[in-house]
Amino acid sequence: MSAKRKAEVFLQLDEAARAPLYQQIYEQIRDAVTSGRLVQGDRLVSIRKLSSDLGVSHTTVEQAYLQLATEGLVVNVPRSGYIVERIDSDYFKLERASSEDEVRKLAESRDREAFFAENRSGGEVRYDFSHANLQPDSFPVRIWRQLLNEVMYAQTAPELARYAYTDKVGSLQVELARLLSRTRGVDCSPEQIVVQAGTGEALTMIMQLFNRTTDVIGMEDPGYATVHEVARRQGFSMVSLPTDQGVEVFLAAVERHRPTIIFSTPSHQFPTGLLLPLDARTRLLKWSEEHDAYIIEDDSCNEFRYATRPVPSLQSLDAYGRVIYLCNVSKALSPSLRIAYAVLPPRLLERYWDLFNYAHPSVSWLEQETLARFIAQGYWDAHVRKTAKGNRRRHDELLRCLRSEMGDILNISGTDTGMHLYVTVRNGMSEQQLIDTALAQGVKVYGTARMRFPDTASTSSVMIGFSAIAFEDIEPGVKALRRAWL
Known part of the structure; x- marks a missing residue:
């Protein structure tokens, strides 16, 4: 590119201003370019002359010119100096309307x-x-701070300086496997546990293991609204499985619609609070095996029973590897931590590793490690x-x-x-x-x-x-x- 003409712009510098001198030079030349006062092919004053004219160092002007070049406003041409690039100055003259009113109306x-x-x-x-929500003062702040400090000061926490990967079993997965085995009868290895940022994200991950064009979700009706929202975003079709008209009506709807994925809250149906009896559980498990279907068991709130002992999870009865166990810490510890987890049966675990082999954990290592210690040291119980x-x-x-x-x-x-x-x-x-x-x-x-x-x-x-x-x-x-x- 050759220079069309040597262009000079009147520059004013204020040494008392908060902006450094190089920035003031850069901004004034930038405005000249975008306004059309400097056009394509114009050659800027040499660094040596401009530094002399303004009474500033050579480095100050050079830094301003380098910033202009970095943003594509000018180009440094050997033996010609800095030349103005092609810029659509008319575009920069367009008045940008404030979006505040529009956003407020939305x-x-x-x-x-x-x-x-x-x-x-x-x-x-x-x-x-x-x-x-939980009680305002329910979160164990003192204990959590203590454990967090232990994690932070252990070997200067080198894990915070590198990426975490999903192919390595974390301490939280190990502790959750032990906890679930002890309290819910869940039979799983730590590798089967996938930690996610909340139940919604866990459901999103689970649904991505299926085919939205051929698989149909059988949804409790009434049922957990988040499933409706996630399924809609993922493009899945849903069918109604009534949960407030008796077990036989529910199972008849399963047989009639034959969904390939069934979402169920068998130990505490949400929102009715009803319990799926043992006979209905085994019938549902047999049906899923016969029809190559999977059951998402949401076991949220399993920690709280007021008249009887906890009911065994559906996953603990599963002889076919058809149950995807889903739970979270929102109801027992904190909804704002956004920690949920899914236990995938082996056949779906293989699909997960194929799809998410390069995925990073959606919950930070720091939070996972702190929660793992909270469980391991008996604070969870x-x-x-x-x-x-x-x-x-x-x-x-x-x-x-x-x-x-x-x-x-x-x-x-x-x-x-x-x-x-x-x-x-x-x-x-x-x-x-x-x-x-x-x-x-x-x-x-x-x-x-x-x-x-x-x-x-x-x-x-x-x-x-x-x-x-x-x-x-x-x-x-x-x-x-x-x-x-x-």
């Missing part, structure tokens, strides 16, 4: 039925009967016992108050486990009316409409949780519900 129109909106609105009322004791106390109080205040108009299920009660109200109100009238009294209860298929009949049922509300707020909260519903 935010205001965002779906308010989503979990994040429910969660936030619950925190804005006096009595929040949340079914997902102690924390679960403490949390279960508090949940049991609030569970009993909520049940007592509901029966005392409105027992004649309520049907209550899910009383033996979990973090909420599933309550059907016989007062003529729809689900949405129950939610709205409660909210008018400063009470937040949670609906199940987004957990149902569009053609499923609406109900008058809501979830009333006890995991996050203070014990002393339960009775006045229920009294406020009585005023709303009666």
Whole structure:
């Protein structure tokens, strides 16, 4: 490229300004180029002359020119100096509109039925009967800090200076395998455990092991809304498996639709709280083997039972390698840690390694190592016992108050486990009316409409949780519900 003309730009420098001198030179020449005052082929003043004219060092000007060249505004041509490149100056004259108003309008129109909106609105009322959050002071901060420090100061934590890979079994996988074997009867090797950043990410990973064009997901109805959301994003078709009409209706729907993937919460059906009996479990396992199907068993909330001992997991009964076991630490430890895990049967583990052989762990090594020590040193068991004791106390109080205040108009299920009660109200109100009238009294209860298929009949049922509300707020909260519903 040859220079068309020697171009000079009037430059003003302010030694008192916060921006260094080279940056001031760079910005003024850049603006001249983008505005069209300097055009393609113009030659900039030589570094030596400009440094002399401005009374600055040769290095200062050189640094400004190098930045211009790095960004493609000029090019250094031997024996010609720095030449202006071709720039669409008309484009840079376009006025860029602020996106603030548009973003605000989009935010205001965002779906308010989503979990994040429910969660936030619950925190804005006096009595929040949340079914997902925990007690504000429940996280074991002191112990977690102690373990985190142990990890950080152990051999200066060299793992933080290199990439972690999924082909190496981590200490968390080892501890989870031991924990699951001891508490849930899950039969697995550490290699089968895949740690993911939350249940949604775990479901996304699991669904990627299947074919969205040929595989169909059998979804509990009502059921866990996140499965609906993930399946929709992944492009899978879903069929309804009713869970509130009895076991035989559920199994008949399985036989009728013949899904290749069945999502199930057999030990604590979400949201109804019902339990899948042993005979139905074995029948479902046999059906899956006969029809080459897989079952995703979500075992969330398995830590909390209030009248009986824990029920064995479906995976512990699986003689065919058809169950994908799924769980998380959100209900027992912290929902904000975003740690979930899946136990893959060998046939799917092979698919996982083929697809994700080069994947990095989605949960940081630091968090995994800290949680592994939390489990290994007995803190997990102690924390679960403490949390279960508090949940049991609030569970009993909520049940007592509901029966005392409105027992004649309520049907209550899910009383033996979990973090909420599933309550059907016989007062003529729809689900949405129950939610709205409660909210008018400063009470937040949670609906199940987004957990149902569009053609499923609406109900008058809501979830009333006890995991996050203070014990002393339960009775006045229920009294406020009585005023709303009666």
